[in-house]
Amino acid sequence: MWEYTDKVMEFFYNPRNQGKITEQEQSSGEKVVTGEVGSIACGDALSLHLKVEEATNKILDARFQTFGCASAIASSSILTELIKGKTIEEALKITNKEIAESLGGLPKEKMHCSVMGQEALEAAVSNYRGIPVISHEDDEGSIVCTCFATSEAKIKRVIRENNLKTTEEVTNYIKAGGGCGSCLADIDELVAEANSMPIEAVQKKSLPATAAPKNLTNLQKISLIQQILHDEVRPVVAEDGGDVELYDVEGDIVKVQLKGACTSCANSSATLKLAIEATLRDRVLPSLIVEAV
Numbered sequence: 633m634w635e636y637t638d639k640v641m642e643f644f645y646n647p648r649n650q651g652k653i654t655e656q657e658q659s660s661g662e663k664v665v666t667g668e669v670g671s672i673a674c675g676d677a678l679s680l681h682l683k684v685e686e687a688t689n690k691i692l693d694a695r696f697q698t699f700g701c702a703s704a705i706a707s708s709s710i711l712t713e714l715i716k717g718k719t720i721e722e723a724l725k726i727t728n729k730e731i732a733e734s735l736g737g738l739p740k741e742k743m744h745c746s747v748m749g750q751e752a753l754e755a756a757v758s759n760y761r762g763i764p765v766i767s768h769e770d771d772e773g774s775i776v777c778t779c780f781a782t783s784e785a786k787i788k789r790v791i792r793e794n795n796l797k798t799t800e801e802v803t804n805y806i807k808a809g810g811g812c813g814s815c816l817a818d819i820d821e822l823v824a825e826a827n828s829m830p831i832e833a834v835q836k837k838s839l840p841a842t843a844a845p846k847n848l849t850n851l852q853k854i855s856l857i858q859q860i861l862h863d864e865v866r867p868v869v870a871e872d873g874g875d876v877e878l879y880d881v882e883g884d885i886v887k888v889q890l891k892g893a894c895t896s897c898a899n900s901s902a903t904l905k906l907a908i909e910a911t912l913r914d915r916v917l918p919s920l921i922v923e924a925v
Contacts, residue, residue, distance in 0.1 A: 637735060637736035639736045640702060640703060640735045640738065643706035644703075644706045648709050649695045651681075651695045651697065652681050652695060653681040653693055657683065657693075661685060662686065662692065664681065664682070664684075665682050665760040666679055666680065667679070667752045667754065667758070669748055669751045669752045670699075670748055677698070678696060678708055679697040679698075680694070680712075680749075681694065689719045690719050691715050691719070693716065694711075696712055701742070701745070701880060703739070703745040706745075707732070708745075710735055711750075711753065714726055714734060715753065720760065724753070726753070729794075731746040731749050732746040741804050741850055743804045743805045744804060744805055747790075747806055776819065776822070777807075777809055777819070778814075780806070780808055784822065786806070787802060787808055788825075790802065790805055791823060792826055796823065797827060798823065799820050803819075804851065807851065807855075810852050853917065856915070858878050861876060861878055875892045876908065885921050886909075886912060886920050886921065886923070887922075887924075888908065888923070
């Protein structure tokens with residue numbers, strides 16, 4: 633079970649600067665740009681919108697649109713608060729660690745939400761400057777994690793910058809290894825190399841305390857739940873004017889938000905058990921229990 637700080641919950645329940653900045657809102661000498669990262673199919677997606685004063689490179693306004701969990705929404709919201717009023721150059725100095733620290737910390741499984749915010753900012757700045765999306769020079773190279781298109785060089789950089797010691801930590805920060813799992817052995821080797829430690833030591837540290845059914849890691853389970861909800865459940869409930877979004881996952885308890893026609897439907901309990909819980913039990917884990925929040 634994840635423990636969120638009061639500030640994470642504050643920015644989740646009452647997000648600041650949520651929405652989009654339209655071109656109609658820009659005046660002469662201002663430029664509106666957007667940076668997009670992530671994928672709904674992979675779990676989280678963020679669109680960061682900036683309005684910048686071109687003469688000074690000052691960020692006059694920042695808003696966000698996020699598909700994701702409480703940590704993703706809170707991280708996006710606090711980021712907009714951190715960068716408003718700063719110049720582009722000042723904003724780019726904000727790290728994912730600062731985003732997490734501004735929220736009083738994030739669960740280790742959710743650190744990738746702060747990384748997503750940093751990457752969305754870099755993408756928006758690249759679009760503002762009219763250049764290819766900012767990339768770290770050492771992030772090019774062979775792909776290790778095909779599910780999340782993560783290169784060997786990027787994994788090494790993230791290990792080094794965040795002093796990561798296990799493969800699970802790598803997955804928590806950038807999701808690499810959180811999909812099919814075929815790259816986990818390769819990531820073990822990269823962690824061992826970066827920390828100058830035997831591969832056996834990394835593998836021992838990376839072993840989960842208890843083996844989950846189907847050998848899914850926590851992040852793999854969440855990603856799969858999100859994918860099934862998006863690809864298989866939402867189209868079904870949408871036929872009756874409803875919608876459903878993942879709110880949180882605590883162990884085997886899947887918390888969802890029913891929206892649209894589902895909120896007032898007399899059969900909402902049946903929707904939870906038949907359309908959602910039964911599907912997730914069949915496609916993810918038989919022990920899952922779905923609750924509405």
